[in-house]
Amino acid sequence: MKIAAWNVNSLKVRLPQLLDFLATRQPDTVCLQETKLTDDNFPRAEIEAAGYRVVFAGQKTYNGVAIVSRSEASDVVAGIPGFADEQKRFLAATVDGVRVVCVYCPNGQSLDSDKYPYKLAWFDALIGWLKDELTRHPRLALLGDYNIAPDDRDVHDPAVWKDCVLVSEPERSRFQSLLALGLQDSFRLFEQPEKTFSWWDYRMMGFRRNQGLRIDHILLTAPLAAACTASTIDRDMRKLERPSDHAPVVAEISLPA
DNA sequence: ATGGCGCCACATTGGCGA
Numbered sequence: 001m002k003i004a005a006w007n008v009n010s011l012k013v014r015l016p017q018l019l020d021f022l023a024t025r026q027p028d029t030v031c032l033q034e035t036k037l038t039d040d041n042f043p044r045a046e047i048e049a050a051g052y053r054v055v056f057a058g059q060k061t062y063n064g065v066a067i068v069s070r071s072e073a074s075d076v077v078a079g080i081p082g083f084a085d086e087q088k089r090f091l092a093a094t095v096d097g098v099r100v101v102c103v104y105c106p107n108g109q110s111l112d113s114d115k116y117p118y119k120l121a122w123f124d125a126l127i128g129w130l131k132d133e134l135t136r137h138p139r140l141a142l143l144g145d146y147n148i149a150p151d152d153r154d155v156h157d158p159a160v161w162k163d164c165v166l167v168s169e170p171e172r173s174r175f176q177s178l179l180a181l182g183l184q185d186s187f188r189l190f191e192q193p194e195k196t197f198s199w200w201d202y203r204m205m206g207f208r209r210n211q212g213l214r215i216d217h218i219l220l221t222a223p224l225a226a227a228c229t230a231s232t233i234d235r236d237m238r239k240l241e242r243p244s245d246h247a248p249v250v251a252e253i254s255l256p257a
Numbered sequence: 258a259t260g261g262c263g264c265c266a267c268a269t270t271g272g273c274g275a
Contacts, residue, residue: 009263009264009274010263010264010265012264013263013264034264034274036264036265060265060266061264061265061266061272061273062265062272062273062274107273107274107275108275109273109274109275147274147275164275165275166275199275201261201262201274201275202261202262202263202274203260203261203262203263204260204261204262205261206262213275215275242263245262245263245274245275
């Protein structure tokens with residue numbers, strides 16, 4: 001199966017690109033972030049017409065997550081259980097026997113912002129929930145926009161970004177805690193070209209100059225990682241007219257029947 | 258020069274993203 005995560009930065013604007021992505025890449029499951037749509041405005045009919053099902057949790061203007069899948073999603077959970085949060089950033093569902101967890105992790109804005117401790121607390125809640133969830137789901141994939149570049153290899157200019165939000169030690173420590181739960185970074189299971197990123201600033205020709213960060217990830221439990229045959233970042237989607245600032249992250253998994 | 262781009266909304270400017 002092919003699974004993907006993509007921060008679309010407004011599904012209203014990016015719907016034609018999503019439909020193109022579904023048609024040309026033929027993924028089985030796609031986790032979307034930053035749909036920026038209330039549920040009553042979600043383009044369910046267009047996605048279903050493309051042969052997919054979809055579950056979603058959205059709000060006006062900001063955030064919003066969705067899981068698009070060929071197969072039906074069951075046991076859908078919106079919001080991290082036990083963590084009170086108005087922001088729609090978390091959606092979990094079981095698809096094809098895999099627990100799919102779609103996350104739009106907080107950005108944090110800057111280390112001195114109120115949004116920064118919220119980001120750390122949000123990750124702590126996610127980690128706490130996962131610890132329990134993993135006991136029930138040996139096949140679990142955590143996909144989305146983590147807003148963390150885990151390593152200096154994931155940063156175009158580590159000196160410029162040193163100690164900034166997205167790379168700070170407390171954030172990277174949260175990412176390491178996810179790995180300590182037994183999850184594996186699918187991208188790093190394979191040899192990868194240097195300076196491969198998933199996000200590039202719209203400004204200053206960030207994409208043309210490849211001034212980016214790798215902040216979108218697909219983490220897999222051991223049984224899925226063992227069955228993972230490829231993990232890539234689909235840079236071509238960033239080359240389109242009016243692109244999202246994020247490119248989709250893709251993992252291919254060959255599970256025994 | 259702390260800007261630069263893109264998206265959204267009680268819009269023609271400000272909040273936010275990363």
